[in-house]
Amino acid sequence: GAVVSQHPSRVICKSGTSVKIECRSLDFQATTMFWYRQFPKQSLMLMATSNEGSKATYEQGVEKDKFLINHASLTLSTLTVTSAHPEDSSFYICSARDWQTDTQYFGPGTRLTVL
């Protein structure tokens, strides 16, 4: 099946620093990628939808200046958490849509801890 990689898998940073998370579709082209956030014992919460070559669409309540998304190619999207604070600590998951099968495939997630 299709593979989506996500890096890093785990990051611990100090409050005020910025953290970049990469999401790559390894064996298919993804015109659309999604970024989710998951709190403990809860379902996934969509943060934003990114389309290759255009600006991301953010969900209501998600600060676009805080969560910068770039989708510069058909296989790579990045999420940068700027000036991270402890409340940004969470599990961040990306997914990529394979347009040929209309199926979303998920990365393994990034566990962010902000001290």
Place this chain on the structure above:
Amino acid sequence: GIQVEQSPPDLILQEGANSTLRCNFSDSVNNLQWFHQNPWGQLINLFYIPSGTKQNGRLSATTVATERYSLLYISSSQTTDSGVYFCAVRGVDSNYQLIWGAGTKLIIKP
């Protein structure tokens, strides 16, 4: 917007038992997927099944689109089946976004 409800929220079974997980949705969909999230957080695609029936080993799924529900069957459960099972759908008027159910947490005891 479209609502997705999964039941039961929690399920505890002995190894070898069979189980049925349900996903109800409130409007017409053109995409429905079942996922398994393992204890390490990885989401694994199980089925893409907006309608009909599919089988993959011990797992099978059926979606009755006209009645707006989908069922995931797990037979001869193994401890490795433990985790959270999510149903996610896309409404016909949606822009590729999946709407997620709250999940069913399955624990298989040895």
